[in-house]
Amino acid sequence: MKGFLKGMLLGAAAGAAADMALHTNTVKKTAAGKAMQTATDAVDAAAASVKETMNR
Numbered sequence: 001m002k003g004f005l006k007g008m009l010l011g012a013a014a015g016a017a018a019d020m021a022l023h024t025n026t027v028k029k030t031a032a033g034k035a036m037q038t039a040t041d042a043v044d045a046a047a048a049s050v051k052e053t054m055n056r
Contacts, residue, residue: 002054005050005054008047008050009047009050009051012043012044012046012047013047015040015043016040016043016044019036019040
């Protein structure tokens, strides 16, 4: 189970990094870009919460 969550966290981090690399600031100003950024922020926050919970 711990390995699965670690994999999920690494996958979320890799996805966030890929999203940042593929999208410029001009794309993020569109409605779709803002929605994607909001979704990415939510995934990052969830991953940080899971990581914090696992470290307790």
